Amino acid sequence: MNTSSGSSVRLPQSELTFGLLMMFLSVILSPIIDIFSKLAAATVPPGEVTAARFVFQALFALPMMAMRRQWGVWTWRRSGVHAIRAAVLTLSMVSFVTTLQVMEVADAIAIFFVEPIMLTILSSIFLKETIGWRRYTACAVGFFGAMLIIQPSFQEVGFIALLPVVAALCIAVYVMITRVVSHSEDAWSMQFQTALWGIGFGLALLAVGRATGSAILDPVMPDPTAMLHLFGVGATAAAAGILTVYAYRAVPASTLAPLQYFEIVSATIFGWLVFRNFPDAIKWLGILIIIGSGLYILWRERRFASKPVSDTSETAFTP
Numbered sequence: 001m002n003t004s005s006g007s008s009v010r011l012p013q014s015e016l017t018f019g020l021l022m023m024f025l026s027v028i029l030s031p032i033i034d035i036f037s038k039l040a041a042a043t044v045p046p047g048e049v050t051a052a053r054f055v056f057q058a059l060f061a062l063p064m065m066a067m068r069r070q071w072g073v074w075t076w077r078r079s080g081v082h083a084i085r086a087a088v089l090t091l092s093m094v095s096f097v098t099t100l101q102v103m104e105v106a107d108a109i110a111i112f113f114v115e116p117i118m119l120t121i122l123s124s125i126f127l128k129e130t131i132g133w134r135r136y137t138a139c140a141v142g143f144f145g146a147m148l149i150i151q152p153s154f155q156e157v158g159f160i161a162l163l164p165v166v167a168a169l170c171i172a173v174y175v176m177i178t179r180v181v182s183h184s185e186d187a188w189s190m191q192f193q194t195a196l197w198g199i200g201f202g203l204a205l206l207a208v209g210r211a212t213g214s215a216i217l218d219p220v221m222p223d224p225t226a227m228l229h230l231f232g233v234g235a236t237a238a239a240a241g242i243l244t245v246y247a248y249r250a251v252p253a254s255t256l257a258p259l260q261y262f263e264i265v266s267a268t269i270f271g272w273l274v275f276r277n278f279p280d281a282i283k284w285l286g287i288l289i290i291i292g293s294g295l296y297i298l299w300r301e302r303r304f305a306s307k308p309v310s311d312t313s314e315t316a317f318t319p
Helices: 013-041 046-068 076-100 105-112 115-126 133-181 187-212 224-250 253-275 281-304
Strands: none
Touching (some): 013 076, 013 105, 013 224, 046 076, 076 133, 076 187, 105 133, 105 253, 105 281, 115 253, 133 281, 187 224, 253 281
């Protein structure tokens, strides 16, 4: 592993195992958000799906916030950081749900997995995390696997196949900020504040949609089935978000990034169970390449995982 920028500190085995387990559970659960989103987007515009996610996410976090009495620790400075998290998360979800209206869940998620590559590079630049050439190589191999899936999807739906790339960049920024603030804030407080800001951004987008008549943003009255789907989006998003915060509190972002590739596996399974969509041979080849690169880095990080070379405070992301 490259340590030219300084010495590194070995993570305790228990801390590494806990962080990997939290992230594994998160990536298994995350495609369920997309399943519910795709079901809801059949009758509800993506902007409304996004706003509903934040509403239900806030409602799920509210009782825990009341029990933990976290209200007094809020500051405007920290809230500004969560506003940034909510803004990029809102843009990411609108982009991704728009994609889900015309693409299979597994295909959209597979394209999205340029995100760990972006996260690895951003973590190296801004968080000063130690990134060796082996990890960069494995991420490049994983990116090649993603290209095998992007190419036929682009032929089928055109430029909309690139929206998951926009979503990926937004999530890379979101995760990097989460990595920074997760060490100094309560996980439930982070989720609740982000959800409150997300509600604000979501309502603003819906107002724009109402004024312009945009098919992506103009709200409609959901029927009972759509409301159930929206509820599912918020519930699974809240659970996955909490798991992710605990994961990034324990383990460097660049170490956890490759594990996100396993989301493709759960997305494929859930997509087949719900929509009877199953990848063809070329897409399976891409999926196997992606998983193989992730497994290699996980094996290596299991032996050589290290914390960031230097501590990075949340002030770097204070607006």
